[in-house]
Amino acid sequence: MIGTEVLTPGAQELIYGHKIMDSLHEHTPATTFLCANLVNPQIPEFETHKVFTINNKRVLVTSIIDPGLERKAIHGLQIAEPLPALEKILKIPHDLAIAVLHFSDAKARRFMRSVTGLDIAIFATQRGTMKESEFINGCWLLKNNNHGKTIGYLDWDFTTGKPSTAKLIQINKMAYDADSKIAELVNKYETWVRKHYIEMEKKRDKTTADLTIKIPYVGSQNCGTCHPQITASWQNTEHARAYASLQKKCKDFCPDCLPCHVTGSREHDKQGFRSPTDTPNLFNIQCEECHGPAEDHIKNPKSPYGLKIDASTCTICHTANNDPEFFFKDDVQLITH
Ligand code: HEC
Ligand code: HEC
Ligand code: HEC
Ligand code: HEC
Numbered sequence: 001m002i003g004t005e006v007l008t009p010g011a012q013e014l015i016y017g018h019k020i021m022d023s024l025h026e027h028t029p030a031t032t033f034l035c036a037n038l039v040n041p042q043i044p045e046f047e048t049h050k051v052f053t054i055n056n057k058r059v060l061v062t063s064i065i066d067p068g069l070e071r072k073a074i075h076g077l078q079i080a081e082p083l084p085a086l087e088k089i090l091k092i093p094h095d096l097a098i099a100v101l102h103f104s105d106a107k108a109r110r111f112m113r114s115v116t117g118l119d120i121a122i123f124a125t126q127r128g129t130m131k132e133s134e135f136i137n138g139c140w141l142l143k144n145n146n147h148g149k150t151i152g153y154l155d156w157d158f159t160t161g162k163p164s165t166a167k168l169i170q171i172n173k174m175a176y177d178a179d180s181k182i183a184e185l186v187n188k189y190e191t192w193v194r195k196h197y198i199e200m201e202k203k204r205d206k207t208t209a210d211l212t213i214k215i216p217y218v219g220s221q222n223c224g225t226c227h228p229q230i231t232a233s234w235q236n237t238e239h240a241r242a243y244a245s246l247q248k249k250c251k252d253f254c255p256d257c258l259p260c261h262v263t264g265s266r267e268h269d270k271q272g273f274r275s276p277t278d279t280p281n282l283f284n285i286q287c288e289e290c291h292g293p294a295e296d297h298i299k300n301p302k303s304p305y306g307l308k309i310d311a312s313t314c315t316i317c318h319t320a321n322n323d324p325e326f327f328f329k330d331d332v333q334l335i336t337h
Helices: 011-016 018-027 067-072 080-089 105-113 172-175 181-205 228-235 238-248 289-290 295-299 311-315 330-333
Strands: 031-036 049-054 055-066 095-101 120-123 135-136 139-143 148-155 162-170
Touching: 011 018, 011 172, 031 049, 031 055, 055 080, 055 148, 105 120, 105 135, 105 139, 120 148, 120 181, 139 148, 139 162, 228 238, 228 289
Parallel strands: 055 095, 095 120, 120 139
Antiparallel strands: 049 055, 135 139, 148 162
């Protein structure tokens, strides 16, 4: 439905193997799968590269994949050395050369230092957003950010041989609501995901040892009696509504999303939130997320309590990927009480 002209398989597609490739091909028959260093692809409509002629300019497009990912490619696929494979393709006459790099961030940068003749490298699997255009060894680097939250956009100026625009476009519900067919698919998918995780949650073995581990978090409903003003002030922050944000997106049971929208997640090496059914009192970013477990404090308020709060308190959630604009000194002003 998106109608992309090329699709460059990465580690995820290779893990799922031919089934997903066949299905993608079935749904997008006009799409060509591209990879310069996949040895035995056995994929329909597979090419090592493609040349598009746009306004009399030949645009060469290819992709390469890190051989380090091969161990994950469990479907008998083999990955050849990326550099010779790419160099061979760059010999094909062109006016602009674009390669998608399925590499880790650091590896992709190292790799680019040894490549000549590439104009645009698209980093395929990186977290984090592209704050400004980066230029390595004659090549412009473009990031998309993972999780499909943003998409990289670039205008190329052939007279200067540089991008004239390079930016990230946010993809939000408004963008796909404009297309009712896409909106319906997204809603169907989100409803399915929610049902799936609720079922997983029901099946989970409740007799496991972790149910006997004591939770030292008491929840913010235990703070208001002694700290009424602070509690009222917290209730006015987005932190107090973070779980509702997940509910709106049908992600209130999704393990991918929960850790940063609840208090004391074990994903963050804390001993608070366990699951939506076990610890519903720890939804949202409550007091104890920043100040630490308060079990002892509510029994003995005079004993020292409260973590030293600095940027690291926040950046476990306000990561470069989720909140690239986060700046501790300014943002802390917005939540202090
Ligand atoms: C029974 C009353 C009581 C309850 C309940 C209570 N606190 Fe307190 N809290 C106090 C008192 C009194 C102090 C000041 C202690 C002192 O004088 O050093 C305090 C101090 C603190 C401090 C340290 C402030 C500082 O300047 O060092 C933090 C943080 C805090 N409370 C958070 C919480 C949180 C979070 C909760 C709920 C989980 C909570 N409190 C529940 C009475 C309470
Ligand atoms: C456990 C994860 C978590 C921690 C820790 C955390 N936040 Fe947040 N924060 C969130 C989430 C999630 C939201 C968005 C809530 C929503 O709208 O659903 C948010 C929203 C905010 C907002 C309002 C939205 C914005 O960006 O304008 C500010 C300001 C903020 N946080 C500052 C901080 C500061 C400062 C700290 C550290 C002292 C901190 N946060 C710690 C998860 C966290
Ligand atoms: C690494 C921590 C982290 C994870 C994981 C995370 N979030 Fe958030 N989320 C944040 C922070 C921080 C904010 C506030 C800053 C901002 O608005 O960008 C936020 C804000 C939000 C918001 C309110 C602002 C908006 O964009 O509308 C929604 C909705 C949201 N997250 C949904 C999700 C969903 C759905 C998932 C799972 C797919 C998820 N989050 C996973 C940290 C996280
Ligand atoms: C997102 C992080 C965050 C959350 C959530 C949070 N606080 Fe705080 N709190 C702070 C910061 C930052 C300070 C400033 C003190 C510092 O720098 O250590 C503070 C200060 C305090 C103080 C000391 C105030 C003073 O005047 O000295 C108390 C008491 C306190 N918080 C209680 C609470 C209670 C109760 C809640 C929940 C209703 C809560 N906090 C939620 C970050 C947070």
